[in-house]
Amino acid sequence: MQSKKKIRVLIAKPGLDSHDRGAKVVARALRDAGMEVIYTGLRQTPEQIVETALQEDVDVIGLSILSGAHKALFPRIMELLSQKGLTDVMVFAGGIIPEEDIAELKKIGIKEIFGPGTPTETIIKYVLENVPERA
């Protein structure tokens, strides 16, 4: 009956933010685009996020962060993903991330950063075009 591969996306909030409106808006938009979106809730450690991505077998992870701790938390997440062999998962990020940090984050493997005010269509289009092929 079901033969088309569904895109599964994890929307995660690492660190100590207390607001997740942006993350929920993105989650909702991806859901409405036909994807299965798993949301972790607030205040997640890199370990929890990576373990969740593994158990849920997601194709894509979207990280949302407002606290300014991205330079500490994102590299840890990327490191754990590679340790657990989840190198075929595409990671994008959003939230409050200064321009000057973007190059560095892309260097560690974050595919794209979406700043505040990005239209959700842009994110949907990006995910659809960049979701990795399964081996």
Add this chain to the structure above:
Amino acid sequence: MTIDEIVKGVLAGNRRSIARAITIAEDNTPEAQKLIAAIYPHTGKAHIIGLTGPGGSGKSTLIEKMVREYRRKGKTVGVVAVDPSSPFTGGAFLGDRIRMQELSTDEGVFIRSMATRNYAGGIAKATKDAVKILDAAGKDIILVETVGAGQSEVEIIKVAQSIVVIHAPGLGDDIQAIKAGLMEIADIFVVNKADRENADKAVMDIQAMLQLNSKETAWKPPILKTTALTGEGVSQLIEKLEEHRHFLEKEEERKKSLLRAEAELVEAVKEKIVNVVIDELKKEGKFEELLQKILNRKIDPSSAAEKLLSGKLKKATRNA
């Protein structure tokens, strides 16, 4: 990963393999059947528990506390949390994990969110397969959470051995939310959020509904009160579940004993009939006569038996 590698990984309890196996089952690729066939001989050990009830009754929070209690007892646990897919876009928002996130990094726990993908009955077609995969991977307890909105969401009985129907006071009309379908499938009722007022009324309403049930059953579904937020009542729930599992095992044993007794009875009847018939035939003298004929090769034993019995059988059918 090839299917063989995934199967090997699942049987070894490897989490990546378990995750991938469930995806294969969900996407229902041609490989899915091969995968399930390969792991099937390794299933049948876990206690599979279905938890259902209306949205807002606190299922996820209760499950989180149940997992902790099972872990405290040294059991490994798998959780499959099912949420509906959008009938319009096919997308789904799977948020049940939020209340269980702290369990994510516990190696003895595997949690998987699953969308119904528009399969009627409140569970996904792949839910059954996911349960088998977790069972084959060695999980002692498998909890399947579904939203039970009404009478059609009873598919869970095809998946789980023990069904817990969760309700909470204040969710509209107490009876409305647990009408026929859910009432009938429950092995255990839970009134969660028992710290709220009207919890006792909810218990009484369920009791009243159960009393209307005219069917005599060997298992009487108990009604428990829990407060998932504080964990109150959770250990009693686990106790009841263990009791129900023992009951099921005893039922199985009872069924097997019944089959054994039946086989013995059939054997005994056969022996009696043979003795009675042979004795009678001997008295009539026909038995000796035919024996001689067999010895002289005038008739074969099978035809002789037919000849002997034809009259007897006619008599038996006439009497019947």
